[in-house]
Amino acid sequence: MTDETSAPPREPGFSTLAIHAGAQPDPTTGARATPIYQTTSFVFDDVDHAAALFGLQTFGNIYSRITNPTNAVLEERVAALEGGTAALAVASGHAAQHLVFHTLLTPGDEFIASRKLYGGSINQFNHAFKSFGWNVVWADPDDISSFEKAVTPKTKAIFTESIANPGGVVTDIAAISAVAKKAGVPLIVDNTLATPYLWQPIRHGADIVVHSATKFLGGHGNSIGGVIVDAGTFDWSATDRYPFLSKPRPEYSGMVLHETFGNFAFAIAARVLGLRDLGPALSPFNAFLILTGIETLGLRMQRHSENALKVAEYLAAHPKVEWVSYPGLASDRYHALAQQYLPKGAGAVFTFGLKGGYEAGVKLVSNVELFSHLANIGDTRSLIIHPASTTHRQLTDEAKVVAGAGPEVVRLSVGIEDVADIIGDLDQALAKV
Structure with a gap:
């Protein structure tokens, strides 16, 4: 019944x-x-x-x-x-x-x-x-x-x-x-x-x-x-x-x-x-x-977002970093929209700008050890790229800036490794810039 x-x-x-x-x-x-x-x-x-x-x-x-x-x-x-x-x-x-x-x-x-x-x-x-x-x-x-x-x-x-x-x-x-x-x-x-x-x-x-x-x-x-x-x-x-x-x-x-x-x-x-x-x-x-x-998407995206926020906070306080564009940061221009649309986290991918410009970006990606320098995002591994010299190279300088890939810009796809190791790798690479 x-x-x-x-x-x-x-x-x-x-x-x-x-x-x-x-x-x-x-x-x-x-x-x-x-x-x-x-x-x-x-x-x-x-x-x-x-x-x-x-x-x-x-x-x-x-x-x-x-x-x-x-x-x-x-x-x-x-x-x-x-x-x-x-x-x-x-x-x-x-x-x-x-x-x-x-x-x-x-x-x-x-x-x-x-x-x-x-x-x-x-x-x-x-x-x-x-x-x-x-x-x-x-x-x-x-x-x-x-x-x-x-x-x-x-x-x-x-x-x-x-x-x-x-x-x-x-x-x-x-x-x-x-x-x-x-x-x-x-x-x-x-x-x-x-x-x-x-x-x-x-x-x-x-x-x-x-x-x-x-x-x-x-x-x-x-x-x-x-x-x-x-x-x-x-x-x-x-x-x-x-x-x-x-x-x-x-x-x-x-x-x-x-x-x-x-x-x-x-x-x-x-x-x-x-x-x-x-x-x-x-x-x-x-x-x-x-x-x-x-099958593990929810678990991974939560860890990606948590790690990315900590890495973004580290970079925002670094003396060789001019700016960080990550909507999970309270200071970011898109933070209000992130709170509206992304309550579980702001994702793994973001950019930051180095004070040394194009040459500093090339130097950074050449000296990472844990990060992989390649043209992809969304991996369990942490990935790094300098878009102006790689993925956006075919664009004009003006178009690169409009697309958020200016000469000083570095893109990270933060992985699910232990965040202390992720930050440690960036720290040693930044020391060589």
Whole structure:
């Protein structure tokens, strides 16, 4: 007999979802860990089953470029953690961005982007995307009105990062979402640096979330991947501006994807009209490694944030350091936004400026011992880089400064080692600057 007055089922907590969402014991072997389905293709039950799969009339697996059971668990897990309706796992963060805009834009269209982004994204938007006829218009995340002023009839989307890489800029997602809603376009948020443990942009108005899963989701510097999360919040049929979703698709016998798939239509479109034809598929082995990393995401992000705050406090008091940009510091210009959006911590990545400028930055990264000097973030290990001489080198000097990668800037991705050892390594390296 059922007690109709009993409380509704309890919603699982973050760490429970990080371990269990999307996964079940393997039905054939009973394996508890998600198996690596290292196969190119899958057997059909019969010709009718094959036809239904190819026609999007039933869900299942055809070919690992499009779907794979290991990747599917990763997709369900990240969607659950971000609070989205569906997700798509792809080969890299850049591939995720490419597929998002391929689904939204046609030649001659525009999108607005925060000018404070990862240098690789700036390069992708400024140069590679122009080959497709997609034009970026830059706006200042510190001046929300600049996003409003950038809107034109050609605008199809707005893009920003939750925490900007490398400058530690905390973006007012709710305010930019209001601009996007007024313009009738989706808001895309790169949530790589914050991860859903620290921040869920969908709760603040994001319509699409992207990740470089290479970074904190995987967390161990051993696999490259990307994820697109569909919030299920945008009405793709409100206008004819998004034909991939609102118009009949000849590839699928005239099917209208938004009409058929509703609040997860964007994830479907990115898969069957983007991933299928452009092909940036994620290896099932990489999906397995990223899944394993996600199981400890909450633990790692808490330790990353705790360590980073202590390192930032140490650097802020160091005589050879001109400034520190870390929103966890009470003195930081983004501290109020961090308190609003990042109550669990301000993340692992931040920048600081050396009084000796460019040469001092090169000297510092040449003398660390525990830190690894490389072009990545989000590892369990502490990482360091001088962006002006590496990741942002392709930008002009003015563009470097605008992107938060001026000549004196050093970026840290603080790991989960003992914080005394992290600070000790910086201390000995700074002594040689």
